[in-house]
Amino acid sequence: MPQVSVIVTSYNRQSLLTETLNAILNQTFQNIEIIVVDANSNYDFFALINSFNNSKIKAFQNENHGIIATNRNFGLKQVTGRYIAFCDDDDVWLPNKLEQQMKVVQNNQVRDEPIIVHTNTILFGDDIKESVTKKTNITKFDDFFSGNPLTYSSVLLSNSEWVHFDENPAKRASEDADLWMNLFIKKYNFFLIKKPLVRYRVATSSESRLNLSFSYIRYIYVVIDAILIFKIKKFSNIKFAILIMKSLFKFSVRKSQNK
Numbered sequence: 001m002p003q004v005s006v007i008v009t010s011y012n013r014q015s016l017l018t019e020t021l022n023a024i025l026n027q028t029f030q031n032i033e034i035i036v037v038d039a040n041s042n043y044d045f046f047a048l049i050n051s052f053n054n055s056k057i058k059a060f061q062n063e064n065h066g067i068i069a070t071n072r073n074f075g076l077k078q079v080t081g082r083y084i085a086f087c088d089d090d091d092v093w094l095p096n097k098l099e100q101q102m103k104v105v106q107n108n109q110v111r112d113e114p115i116i117v118h119t120n121t122i123l124f125g126d127d128i129k130e131s132v133t134k135k136t137n138i139t140k141f142d143d144f145f146s147g148n149p150l151t152y153s154s155v156l157l158s159n160s161e162w163v164h165f166d167e168n169p170a171k172r173a174s175e176d177a178d179l180w181m182n183l184f185i186k187k188y189n190f191f192l193i194k195k196p197l198v199r200y201r202v203a204t205s206s207e208s209r210l211n212l213s214f215s216y217i218r219y220i221y222v223v224i225d226a227i228l229i230f231k232i233k234k235f236s237n238i239k240f241a242i243l244i245m246k247s248l249f250k251f252s253v254r255k256s257q258n259k
């Protein structure tokens with residue numbers, strides 16, 4: 001049984017998916033399985049997977065109707081590992097990404113308490129200058145008020161019944177942040193590796209910029225939803241108000257840029 005199950009969801013990104021899978025297969029930590037869920041791409045997906053000729057890869061196709069959380073959950077149903085890692089089909093892991101995260105797991109696992117290990121990332125893209133994120137670790141719910149504090153493709157976490165993405169369309173593009181909040185409430189222990197171990201591709205198309213503008217509003221919804229569902233009372237009203245104002249400002253700016 002593999003120790004880590006890696007979930008990759010994909011749609012119509014044949015060349016990028018190839019790069020992503022090669023980076024995962026070339027990890028220095030090799031006790032893994034790779035679950036690839038494709039949303040019925042318009043190329044021969046299974047031929048691409050077969051070209052790797054690697055038994056670590058388990059390939060599936062499933063229609064998600066534009067809700068990426070659907071295929072992430074489909075992938076979660078296939079996992080057999082004690083730990084789960086996620087990677088988008090256009091991001092690239094550095095070779096020692098999983099090895100470094102599993103060292104943190106081994107050094108900090110206490111009485112089988114669930115754990116999340118995330119890392120900083122290198123932002124890159126066709127029209128941007130490369131830069132490194134400066135994430136901070138999560139110690140209180142207020143830490144979510146500065147925006148999504150975890151990069152999806154950097155996360156490794158303990159497998160449990162709580163790992164499930166909300167498929168509500170209102171949370172699209174923020175369903176990962178919704179999961180991090182839920183797991184924080186469920187007492188997962190969060191650890192940050194400050195070193196960047198993932199190359200995160202920043203999309204610059206007009207459609208991507210428009211989706212990003214709406215994500216600011218959806219993030220507010222996700223935060224409010226978590227506060228109401230879990231009846232969270234201990235948080236900074238000032239920081240929450242700043243989150244709302246910043247998100248609305250970013251939304252208006254992005255909308256104007258796409259006119």
